[in-house]
Amino acid sequence: MPAITNKSVSSKKRKSTKAGGVPSSKRRAVAENESAESMVRIQQLEEQIAESRKHYNNIATLISMLGEDGQGINPNLPVAVSLCRVFSRLIAGGNLAEPDRAAENEKIVVAWLKERCREYQRILVSIMRQSDASSQITALTLAMRLLNERATHIPGDDTQAWTSGLFRSIFEAVVEARDGQTLRSEFLEKFVKPHEDVTYYTFMQLAEYAATARSTEILETLVTLLSACDSVPSADHEFESFYSKASKQNKKLLSVNSHKKRAQDAWLAVLRNNLAQPLRKTLLRIMVHHIEPWFARPEFLMDFLTDSYNVGGATSLLALSGLFYLIQEKNLDYPQFYTKLYSLLDADLLHSKHRSRFLRLLNTFLASTHLPATLVASFIKRLSRLALNAPPTAIVAIVPFMYNLFKSHPTCTYMLHRVVPDKKQKELEAEGMDDPFDPNEPNPDRTGAIESSLWEIDTLQSHYHPNVASIARIISEQFTKMSYNVEDFLDYTYQGMLQAELGLEEKPLKKIPVVEYQIPKRIFTDRLLEEDGGVDTAPGSLVRALWDFS
Incomplete structure (x- = not known):
């Protein structure tokens, strides 16, 4: 026969116990009591120091409580704050300054206090180097407050504390701190x-x-x-x-x-x-x-x-x-500034993210009308040669840039409309000619660019992108415009080009483009249908014949 159970007892939840069977609620209460007792003890030690010099040994006790690990990793921050108040009062009261005619025992006390102060400073610096972000910021604030007290109240320490004393240690700790991004930000925003x-x-x-x-x-x-x-x-x-x-x-x-x-x-x-x-x-x-x-x-x-x-x-x-x-x-x-500048015009330039910045500066460097025509012609020719392999976003900036150079240096326009004698006309049409421009010559005054022509721009007039082809044609037209604002073209990007193309729906097309000339009845099969009369008349039959789908 089953025994009768006491429901009032069995229905109660059992309290969770950990660590030796002590309930977690009791452990929290014990920890809070210990923390309160610790705060009371710290306050008592601090008050005793302020009351009488005979309690100066409490300073050593507080320092031992501050950094028990000796490395500043897990500091007792209430103790650090208390020590800062203690030393601030001592410094303001002149207890760390040695009088001129002090007795020997007075000198010993001052020396002992100075050593304890330096020990406290070293612990603060260790906290800034090794501890967590919150403790680092607290240590920085306390160290800077102590620095202010030393510079204000200790004679002769107003400069030394900044140049070779405490501030040097603070600065090095801020720079070398582990995970010190937050500490450095606090140092900049609150102090520097x-x-x-x-x-x-x-x-x-x-x-x-x-x-x-x-x-x-x-x-x-x-x-x-x-x-x-x-x-x-x-x-x-x-x-x-x-x-x-x-x-x-x-x-x-x-x-x-x-x-x-x-x-x-x-x-x-x-x-x-x-x-x-x-x-x-x-x-x-x-x-x-x-x-x-x-x-x-x-x-x-x-x-x-x-x-x-x-x-x-x-x-x-x-x-x-x-x-x-x-x-x-x-x-x-x-020396040789333009020679070095000319050497920067390489195959990677027009693909670089610094292209716009360089062209702005190049526009300034070549703006003077007193530059030799041979020098300017070399830059024009080099840019036109690079434009053959440049992205469209770079070409639309290069062509107006070259247009402005031609307007500023009219002598270079011989590269556009050089007159060929009749005797050589037929020979050129039959055999062509070699470009006198030497792309491997490092000196822009000796490249022979002024004797060449801009056939590269004529090639760009057949570019696949309509915007590039249109802007390349300005070199072949009359130079009626005074100059172009190069800034309008420097920031031209692929994204801008794509948006311009996608914006066509806002501008109705004048003519609907033809997609297919003749719609085929078959694409990937050679099977002849009866309605076709047994004859493969669809376009692309040759292409299908080249494929094997077996």
Whole structure:
């Protein structure tokens, strides 16, 4: 006979137990109690330190509680905040400054406090290097607050703390931090950009740090930090936003030239480092707008730009902007500039993503009417030869560009309508002629392009794309237009061409295109039907005969 069960007991849920049979709710309560007790203990230790010097040993106790692992990976952040308050009060009260006529025991106490402060700073730096993002940001805020107190209240430490003391360690930790993207962003947005003294000393530390060979990853981080500081002070700028009050007494921090000098040294240190090719291209892209404005003497960029210009390929194209700035503004003498420019016109140019940028600069370089006709003719001929294998989006930009060159240099129009003597006319029609242009000659003054003709443009007038064929015909027509705005053609893309074709439905067709001349009755079979009279009359029977479907 089954036993009677107690429903009131059996219906209750059993509490989940883990870790030694202790319910999870009890474990949470125990953890909360331990946390509350820990906070009370921290507060008691801090208050005792503030009450009397005899409790200074509590500082060592708090430091031991802060970084128990010794590496800053799992820090006790409440302890870090408490220690920051403790040392801030001590520094503000002058307890870390040694009096002139202090007793020996007083010197020992000050030395002990300084050592504990340095130990606390090292732990904060370790947290910034090794811990999670939230702990890194907290450690950065505490370290910068401690730096401000040291620079404000300790005599003689107002500059040393920034140049060779705590700020150097903070900067290196920010740069080298593990997974430190969030930390670097906080450093830039909260300290560097809003405060001009922090910006100044960041430039100083970066210049010293980059003077040593660094890895590509570190250099990319340095470039990111420098690029973010893009607000160049004007000549009449007044410096007022300082993180430390003591910075207002530093005359160098109130000088525009001094700020530019520090930024210039920082950029030069990066540019002289061992740069990988992708990073070099990044620097060349931002050269004109982010780097050159900081330079009081832009000629210091000459070596970097000329070396980049001599690399070739896309790197040379990107170096053109900065190099042209030096030539135009600083009278840089670059030997054989047009010879090197001519060498950049290779088969990859018109397929490059930097094509539009290069053509804009080339339009500026060849704008002068004082250039020799032989030089301009070589560029025209080289571009027309490259256009034979260029994409349609590049051809529609090259032809108006050449049109403008012909208008600026009328002597080159002999390439379009050269008169042939009657004696040679029949010989040319029968045997043709060799193109006098030498595509392998590196010197544009010796290519013989002025003796040639633009048969390539005549070929492009039969291009498969109707837009290309139409625009190529402007070279064969009368030059009644003064010039074309090249900017209207530089950003022509495949997407734009496709949209133009798809937009035909908005413009009704004048004539419906013929799809088939004769509709066949059979496509892939040679079987003759009775209604065809036994004769294969469908077009394409020869093509079907060449196929074997067995």
